[in-house]
Every structure is written in structure tokens, then in C-alpha cells.
Amino acid sequence: MKIEVAKSAGFCFGVNRAVTLVEDLLRQGKKVCTLGPIIHNPQTLAHLEKLGARIVEEPEQVPPGSTLVVRSHGVSRSVEEQIARLPIECADATCPFVEKIHRIVAEQGQAGRIVLIAGNPEHPEVQGILGHCTGTAFVFPTAKELEKGIERWQFSQNSAVSVVAQTTFSVAEWRNCLEILKKVYTNAKIFDTICNATASRQSEAESLACTCDAMIVLGGRQSSNTAKLYEVCSRHTQTIFAQSAAEIPRELFAGVHHLGITAGASTPASIIKEVLVTMAEINEGVHSPETAESGDNF
Numbered sequence: 001m002k003i004e005v006a007k008s009a010g011f012c013f014g015v016n017r018a019v020t021l022v023e024d025l026l027r028q029g030k031k032v033c034t035l036g037p038i039i040h041n042p043q044t045l046a047h048l049e050k051l052g053a054r055i056v057e058e059p060e061q062v063p064p065g066s067t068l069v070v071r072s073h074g075v076s077r078s079v080e081e082q083i084a085r086l087p088i089e090c091a092d093a094t095c096p097f098v099e100k101i102h103r104i105v106a107e108q109g110q111a112g113r114i115v116l117i118a119g120n121p122e123h124p125e126v127q128g129i130l131g132h133c134t135g136t137a138f139v140f141p142t143a144k145e146l147e148k149g150i151e152r153w154q155f156s157q158n159s160a161v162s163v164v165a166q167t168t169f170s171v172a173e174w175r176n177c178l179e180i181l182k183k184v185y186t187n188a189k190i191f192d193t194i195c196n197a198t199a200s201r202q203s204e205a206e207s208l209a210c211t212c213d214a215m216i217v218l219g220g221r222q223s224s225n226t227a228k229l230y231e232v233c234s235r236h237t238q239t240i241f242a243q244s245a246a247e248i249p250r251e252l253f254a255g256v257h258h259l260g261i262t263a264g265a266s267t268p269a270s271i272i273k274e275v276l277v278t279m280a281e282i283n284e285g286v287h288s289p290e291t292a293e294s295g296d297n298f
């Protein structure tokens, strides 16, 4: 069995920066709280908890003298102000690509434009973006919901509309949304704010899935970018979603000759490595030494 790992699999720049920040603060002996889980990966969270990090839901829960880390998703302006009023230190790990969206929506709102956000309204990143909007703003999660929204909102065709996307929004769905928006609104400004790391991870996963008999998508169950990778890959081949090597059903790999592996932005390299070791063991069990092929990425 040939095993191929997507080059873009695993930690993105923003998640890596946030996790490293927490580790550095803990190493300096600080008492660290994170506003929500810093990463959608249970193993990394358990590791940080062992080092002393605590998760809080509200800034008020942070004990005085502690350092509160804002995760890469960012927070709304009102939460930023709430933190600034407390007797705590704040270490901001908001990803610069998310900060850029905060700036865009604030400026577009100030210029009197209606802001439309392509994204999951429940996702903390989208809630943070909404919380930086300075005028009218709406969120739509899919092209279908956008169509329904357009009927409901009833803006005139030449309304000044500015559109941004959650950084991990599906590239294919974004294209569908743009087609609709361009047809309906004659005065639309489009800001393609999908993160490059997300876009290239999705397109690499898709190309790999097209050439493989099976794919493994690694990542946390709460991770929206991992869920999108799963959706993209399962369109082309049988795909397994797993948080760790222990969740991989071994029997499924009989008859698989080319296996692809990708991982969401919050999956540490150690998990990818662990899965590679497990797959090597399965490979030895499934294929006899005479017939086994060796994967070029393994």
C-alpha cells in the first residue's frame, strides 16, 4: 500500500502561533487561562492542561494576576473591551488574517455599506467578526441560505454591499455564493478572506482524494476546517474521519492500494506521525512482504 500525506496537513501558522504562545507563557511561570479551547484538538489540550493551562468561558472567570490568551479565532470588540477593564494580562493570539477581517468589516460599516459574512454563525470566529461590524451585517452559511437571505433582506439591487468569508469557509461554496451575489447586487465589493492555508489544504486534499482508494482525515470533531476536508474528500473516495490512530478501523484497509492522509489546521504533527506508524503496522498485516509496495511519502 502506498501512503501519501498531504504536504499542507496539520498545524497552520495561526494555530501554531497560538499554541506556542501558551507554551511560552507557561514556561515563563505565568498562570495561563485561555478564552475557550485554544485549539480543536483534545490531545494538545490535554498536554497544555498538564502544563497548567486552564480554559475559561468568560474573561471574568480569570483569577487576578493571571494571563488570558485570546485564541486565533479572535473575539468581538465588546469582549476586547471587557478584558481591558479586568486586572489581568492579555496575550492576544488572534490570527493576523482574522484581524484583517475585523478591520475590513469595521471600515466597510463606517463607510455605510452592508456587510455580508459567509460563514457558520455559531463559529467563534464569525461571532468575533460580527462583533467588529459597525453597521448592518448578516451571516449566511451556504449558497442556499444566501438565496433565502436575499429574499428576506430585500435590499435594492444597487445597495452598497461588502462581502467577506470566514477564513476556513469552503472554497467551492464561496464560488457558488459569489456567482449568486454578482448576479443580484450591482454594487458589491468582494473581499476574499479565505485563508491561503485553508484554500491550499482543501485543494490538495481534493487532488489527493481523486487519486487514492481511501483517505484519512485527521482532526478534532469540533474543528470546522477538518469537517470541510472530510466533506471535500468524501466526494471522491471512501474517507475516514479520526481524531487519533486509535479511531482508525483497521479492517477497512484491505484492498486499499493507495491511501491518502490529510489533517486539519489544529492537528499536531505528533498525531500525523502516530497515524503513519499505525498504518505501517496495518500495511504489514494486510499485504504480504512479496506484494507490498512502498509509499513514496512514507
Ligand code: F3S
Binding pocket: 012, 013, 014, 015, 072, 095, 096, 097, 098, 167, 168, 195, 196, 197, 198, 265
Ligand atoms: Fe490563521 Fe489561516 Fe490558521 S486564518 S488560524 S493561518 S487557518
